Amino acid sequence: RDACAEPHQLSKGETIHTLKTESETLKAKLEEERAKLHDVELHQVAEKIEALGQFVMKTRRTLKGHGNKVLCMDWCRDKRRIVSSSQDGKVIVWDAYTTNKEHAVTMPCTWVMACAYAPSGCAVACGGLDNKCSVYPLSLDKNENLAAKKKSVAMHTNYLSSCSFTNSDMQILTSSGDGTCALWDVESGQLLQSFHGHSADVLSLNLAPSETGNTFVSGGCDKKANVWDMRSGQNVQSFETHESDINCVKYYPSGDAFATGSDDATCRLYDLRADREVAIYSKESIIFGASSVDFSLSGRLLFAGYNDYTINVWDVLKGTRVAILFGHENRVSTVRVSPDGTAFCSGSWDSTLRIWA
Amino acid sequence: SLETLLALLTQDARRENSPNMEDVIGRMQDEKNGIPIRTVKSFLSKIPSVFSGCHFVLGLLKTPLFVPLVEALHLGTLMAAHGYFFPISDHVLTLKDDGTFYRFQTPYFWPSNCWEPENTDYAVYLCKRTMQNKARLELADYEAESLARLQRAFARKWEFIFMQAEAQAKVDKKRDKIERKILDSQERAFWDVHRPVPGCVNTTEVDIKKSSRMKNPHKTRKSVYGLQNDIRSHSPTHTPAPETKQPTEEELREQIKFWQAQLDRHRLKMSKVAESLLSYTEQYSDYDPFLSTPDPSNPWISDDTTLWEMEASKEPGQTRVRRWGFGIDEVLKDPVGREQFLKFLESEFSSENLRFWLAVQELKRRPIREVPTRVQEIWEEFLAPGAPSAINVDSKSYDKTTQNVKDPGRYAFEDAQEHIYKLMKSDSYSRFIRSSAYQELLQAKKKVKHLKQFDVSHKNCNIVKYYYNLK
Numbered sequence: 001r002d003a004c005a006e007p008h009q010l011s012k013g014e015t016i017h018t019l020k021t022e023s024e025t026l027k028a029k030l031e032e033e034r035a036k037l038h039d040v041e042l043h044q045v046a047e048k049i050e051a052l053g054q055f056v057m058k059t060r061r062t063l064k065g066h067g068n069k070v071l072c073m074d075w076c077r078d079k080r081r082i083v084s085s086s087q088d089g090k091v092i093v094w095d096a097y098t099t100n101k102e103h104a105v106t107m108p109c110t111w112v113m114a115c116a117y118a119p120s121g122c123a124v125a126c127g128g129l130d131n132k133c134s135v136y137p138l139s140l141d142k143n144e145n146l147a148a149k150k151k152s153v154a155m156h157t158n159y160l161s162s163c164s165f166t167n168s169d170m171q172i173l174t175s176s177g178d179g180t181c182a183l184w185d186v187e188s189g190q191l192l193q194s195f196h197g198h199s200a201d202v203l204s205l206n207l208a209p210s211e212t213g214n215t216f217v218s219g220g221c222d223k224k225a226n227v228w229d230m231r232s233g234q235n236v237q238s239f240e241t242h243e244s245d246i247n248c249v250k251y252y253p254s255g256d257a258f259a260t261g262s263d264d265a266t267c268r269l270y271d272l273r274a275d276r277e278v279a280i281y282s283k284e285s286i287i288f289g290a291s292s293v294d295f296s297l298s299g300r301l302l303f304a305g306y307n308d309y310t311i312n313v314w315d316v317l318k319g320t321r322v323a324i325l326f327g328h329e330n331r332v333s334t335v336r337v338s339p340d341g342t343a344f345c346s347g348s349w350d351s352t353l354r355i356w357a
Numbered sequence: 358s359l360e361t362l363l364a365l366l367t368q369d370a371r372r373e374n375s376p377n378m379e380d381v382i383g384r385m386q387d388e389k390n391g392i393p394i395r396t397v398k399s400f401l402s403k404i405p406s407v408f409s410g411c412h413f414v415l416g417l418l419k420t421p422l423f424v425p426l427v428e429a430l431h432l433g434t435l436m437a438a439h440g441y442f443f444p445i446s447d448h449v450l451t452l453k454d455d456g457t458f459y460r461f462q463t464p465y466f467w468p469s470n471c472w473e474p475e476n477t478d479y480a481v482y483l484c485k486r487t488m489q490n491k492a493r494l495e496l497a498d499y500e501a502e503s504l505a506r507l508q509r510a511f512a513r514k515w516e517f518i519f520m521q522a523e524a525q526a527k528v529d530k531k532r533d534k535i536e537r538k539i540l541d542s543q544e545r546a547f548w549d550v551h552r553p554v555p556g557c558v559n560t561t562e563v564d565i566k567k568s569s570r571m572k573n574p575h576k577t578r579k580s581v582y583g584l585q586n587d588i589r590s591h592s593p594t595h596t597p598a599p600e601t602k603q604p605t606e607e608e609l610r611e612q613i614k615f616w617q618a619q620l621d622r623h624r625l626k627m628s629k630v631a632e633s634l635l636s637y638t639e640q641y642s643d644y645d646p647f648l649s650t651p652d653p654s655n656p657w658i659s660d661d662t663t664l665w666e667m668e669a670s671k672e673p674g675q676t677r678v679r680r681w682g683f684g685i686d687e688v689l690k691d692p693v694g695r696e697q698f699l700k701f702l703e704s705e706f707s708s709e710n711l712r713f714w715l716a717v718q719e720l721k722r723r724p725i726r727e728v729p730t731r732v733q734e735i736w737e738e739f740l741a742p743g744a745p746s747a748i749n750v751d752s753k754s755y756d757k758t759t760q761n762v763k764d765p766g767r768y769a770f771e772d773a774q775e776h777i778y779k780l781m782k783s784d785s786y787s788r789f790i791r792s793s794a795y796q797e798l799l800q801a802k803k804k805v806k807h808l809k810q811f812d813v814s815h816k817n818c819n820i821v822k823y824y825y826n827l828k
Contacts, residue, residue, distance in 0.1 A: 168722030
């Protein structure tokens with residue numbers, strides 16, 4: 001069916017209408033095709049594996065020092081240092097193991113919603129309401145003013161929601177309230193690739209954990225999770241089953257699937273090979289949004305932070321909740337597992353960060 | 358009924374002020390099935406319209422899915438903190454599982470009305486309180502401080518504020534005594550939510566990313582006490598959201614192309630995918646510190662960093678070596694694995710494939726400025742006629758690469774690299790895993806030494822630079 005066949009006879013409105021219908025029909029057909037291969041539920045197949053035992057997860061370190069809501073954090077590859085950013089504009093680098101603060105920078109804007117540690121451990125990137133992503137090299141000289149060496153890299157037309165270095169200190173991937181994601185060359189600030197496809201704010205992104213792959217996933221206020229080819233800028237796969245904003249996306253460690261956390265109070269697992277949602281993590285007693293999710297090293301556990309101040313730990317395969325962690329006194333805004341999986345860090349609007357193990 | 362309650366609770370929470378909380382409250386207040394609300398006699402007076410904390414908790418626990426108790430208490434406390442009910446004798450909004458008395462908040466003051474009361478309203482309220490004689494309505498310290506601050510801030514308007522307060526007090530006095538008790542307490546609870554006791558969470562705070570997109574983007578501008586509102590500035594993150602644009606013809610054609618491409622995708626059956634997820638998790642569970650205690654210990658728990666020191670050493674332990682056997686990516690991910698793999702290939706005089714692969718990975722990590730030069734260097738070393746480390750690529754990839762090199766970008770060698778990766782995976786890697794070099798490492802006893810901590814990431818750079826011999 002080629003709607004272009006009679007351009008002279010159809011009015012613009014009718015063409016749009018025909019195309020719209022065609023698009024919707026195809027979309028429905030896709031859902032049908034996806035459903036055809038759904039011969040079993042993940043949790044049913046998972047019945048044959050042993051249930052997890054009781055967990056003893058406690059706060060092992062509490063990092064106090066931010067004056068206001070902690071919005072984001074990231075781990076250094078050395079497995080013990082972290083960078084965190086806050087509503088009051090402060091970005092702090094900590095040795096989480098000793099709880100010592102090692103560097104602090106005050107950004108010229110409030111609501112620093114994104115921060116990331118460079119793979120070398122020698123720099124951090126951050127941004128937020130300033131619509132930019134800036135890189136700060138970390139000086140060994142504690143007295144040196146970090147702000148002086150600041151390098152502006154990314155420029156969006158709305159707030160920066162998330163940033164991540166690729167496998168290198170030289171490229172940064174960003175997501176923004178302007179509805180786009182972008183890949184930047186750090187040294188020159190040049191835009192290498194932009195990614196268009198979301199129809200509302202993009203809130204989160206995550207790079208695929210592959211040695212060879214060039215893909216990442218993003219999630220946003222249009223309730224969609226999109227998978228992108230970094231090389232071409234194309235959206236290669238899209239999932240839309242959440243009922244509200246997707247606040248966070250994270251790859252399963254094999255790279256074949258990813259999890260999401262949403263304002264609809266659920267977390268979900270999508271598999272790229274099955275091309276569909278394969279699990280929902282929810283409970284009647286959980287009625288507040290999930291702000292942040294991350295997997296344990298094997299992918300068996302999903303740690304999810306919520307707006308009801310708790311962290312719920314899910315058995316990814318069986319779909320059950322294995323623990324609920326209390327401790328934070330306000331919303332949990334960020335949750336990340338350390339590079340070697342020995343702990344995870346949570347940041348909260350109560351202005352603290354906690355390391356759990 | 359409980360089933361309906363459960364059904365209501367599973368409705369999506371679309372907004373930050375969850376309608377699900379309101380449904381819970383609605384059920385609790387239900388005349389037939391809700392919790393007991395009564396008037397309590399106290400000394401010479403009556404306390405109207407209250408319920409006990411323990412009854413509320415019981416109401417939450419009635420549905421079997423709310424266990425454990427700690428969750429019910431937590432949820433109840435959140436509902437109080439959001440302002441759906443309040444303790445009659447405390448400014449601090451928590452739920453206690455005992456005989457403490459609580460009262461429901463009037464729907465007028467519910468968070469879903471998106472209240473954002475001004476400081477002028479708060480000033481009128483505090484001023485009004487000072488006009489009342491009851492000892493129990495005396496201002497708390499923090500309220501007195503707030504009042505003093507507001508008097509300074511609104512010095513010029515104060516006469517007007519005072520008049521409003523007087524007018525309000527007059528209206529209040531006219532009310533029936535019981536009604537007044539209830540309304541006073543509800544009004545106070547409203548302010549406890551919007552001007553919380555110092556140290557308590559302000560549940561009205563919103564995530565700035567969401568604030569301008571909430572259902573009522575302009576918030577309730579009406580004044581609590583009928584005052585003129587100050588002009589509010591727009592949300593700093595968004596201009597007023599335009600109506601969702603209708604897609605253009607171009608966009609629709611793109612969408613159609615996208616759906617068609619998705620339909621062509623090869624999909625796996627769920628049963629296959631599930632098995633794959635299970636086996637991956639199974640394989641790595643020994644390496645997951647949350648599932649298997651790390652050896653010798655988890656530094657965060659034991660306060661002993663030996664685990665990290667061991668990992669930083671050049672002598673890999675058995676478990677680490679075993680992991681390289683899971684797949685070629687594990688070898689390529691681990692710097693020590695890469696080193697061993699390379700060493701093995703060099704012993705066979707076939708290291709050019711790996712060196713090429715590493716070189717291309719490194720190319721993609723360089724600043725864009727350095728890319729053209731690097732592309733040339735890699736071409737000369739590995740692919741040009743007479744290249745010293747010539748690799749074998751299929752003719753299609755070779756031709757494509759030849760073209761790419763003329764206009765060099767970061768992905769100039771993508772096809773060649775993919776071909777080489779597949780080759781390594783099926784050939785070199787399997788030989789490596791079967792090699793005596795690898796097997797020896799696998800059997801070798803772990804040397805327990807106290808080692809200096811190395812900077813692993815720095816080592817990465819050096820190894821890669823050394824092995825592909827580029828300047």
